[in-house]
Amino acid sequence: MRDIRVHDISKVFPNGTRALDKVGFELGAGESAVLLGHNGSGKSTLLRCLNALERPTAGRVEVGGINLTSARGASLRMLRRDIGVVFQRINLVPNLSAFQNVLFGAMGRQRGLLGSLSITASAEDRAFAMHCLERVSMAHLASQRADTLSGGQQQRVAIARTLMQRPSVILADEPIAALDPKAGQRVMELLWSVARDEGMTVICTLHNLSVARIYGERFIALVSGRKVIDAPAAKVSDADLKALYADADTAEDDGDAPGLSMPQAVNA
Numbered sequence: 001m002r003d004i005r006v007h008d009i010s011k012v013f014p015n016g017t018r019a020l021d022k023v024g025f026e027l028g029a030g031e032s033a034v035l036l037g038h039n040g041s042g043k044s045t046l047l048r049c050l051n052a053l054e055r056p057t058a059g060r061v062e063v064g065g066i067n068l069t070s071a072r073g074a075s076l077r078m079l080r081r082d083i084g085v086v087f088q089r090i091n092l093v094p095n096l097s098a099f100q101n102v103l104f105g106a107m108g109r110q111r112g113l114l115g116s117l118s119i120t121a122s123a124e125d126r127a128f129a130m131h132c133l134e135r136v137s138m139a140h141l142a143s144q145r146a147d148t149l150s151g152g153q154q155q156r157v158a159i160a161r162t163l164m165q166r167p168s169v170i171l172a173d174e175p176i177a178a179l180d181p182k183a184g185q186r187v188m189e190l191l192w193s194v195a196r197d198e199g200m201t202v203i204c205t206l207h208n209l210s211v212a213r214i215y216g217e218r219f220i221a222l223v224s225g226r227k228v229i230d231a232p233a234a235k236v237s238d239a240d241l242k243a244l245y246a247d248a249d250t251a252e253d254d255g256d257a258p259g260l261s262m263p264q265a266v267n268a
């Protein structure tokens with residue numbers, strides 16, 4: 001179990017774009033938060049800072065008490081293995097089976113030779129890969145090629161692949177954006193129930209507010225890289241959320257933070 005502590009991180013890209021502006025929050029081990037904000041508000045950049053795909057230009061991120069921002073080499077790799085990511089774009093290897101894709105989660109990056117995975121995998125890895133597929137109700141399609149699965153099924157395999165890492169933390173970036181509502185709901189149910197059962201800490205970005213209402217225990221929202229909401233979902237009104245998105249056009253146009261006058265009081 002690992003907690004996440006984000007200490008006033010800012011991210012300014014080389015072209016001058018300030019994607020994050022002194023964002024700070026703490027998420028206890030085993031807790032979950034839904035991250036909201038209009039297009040370009042900084043959600044993906046924040047998630048990328050949380051697994052060191054991006055380095056903040058100021059501030060620091062601690063995961064399980066370890067400073068991720070300064071970690072390098074072996075300690076960074078070890079920490080990253082404990083942070084699973086689920087993306088909107090499901091990048092399974094198309095010509096491998098669901099089972100092989102899940103196995104790839106544990107071994108592929110180290111070994112590189114996809115074709116020999118099934119041969120070199122230990123019996124324990126193979127059993128655990130099957131268990132991960134069972135967790136997302138995909139064991140019955142284990143031998144089916146990834147590119148013949150539906151979008152929802154592929155995302156469930158992608159979640160199983162993440163579980164194969166045995167992560168303590170899951171970062172999910174728009175995991176249901178490419179799915180129809182029913183498939184999206186199923187994926188969210190699975191993601192949430194698995195994370196709760198395994199005591200994982202989860203941050204998930206969502207654009208769909210009704211889905212966010214169902215799953216979000218806590219909302220963190222960004223406007224133009226600034227945190228404007230950080231509160232238990234019950235304390236965030238529909239008007240707060242609506243206003244967050246109503247300002248999207250203005251925010252994208254001028255780069256200001258027009259929402260700051262609105263939901264700034266919504267902090268627990």
Ligand SMILES: Nc1ncnc2c1ncn2[C@@H]1O[C@H](COP(=O)(O)OP(=O)(O)OP(=O)(O)O)[C@@H](O)[C@H]1O
Nearest residue numbers: 013015017019037038039040041042043044045046
């Ligand atoms: N590598 C980069 N170089 C320069 N600017 C970037 C880079 N990556 C992101 N940005 C900018 O940083 C800001 C935040 O982008 P980010 O992708 O984090 O937003 P987002 O909230 O995830 O958006 P969306 O909901 O559309 O995915 C945007 O203005 C974006 O154009």
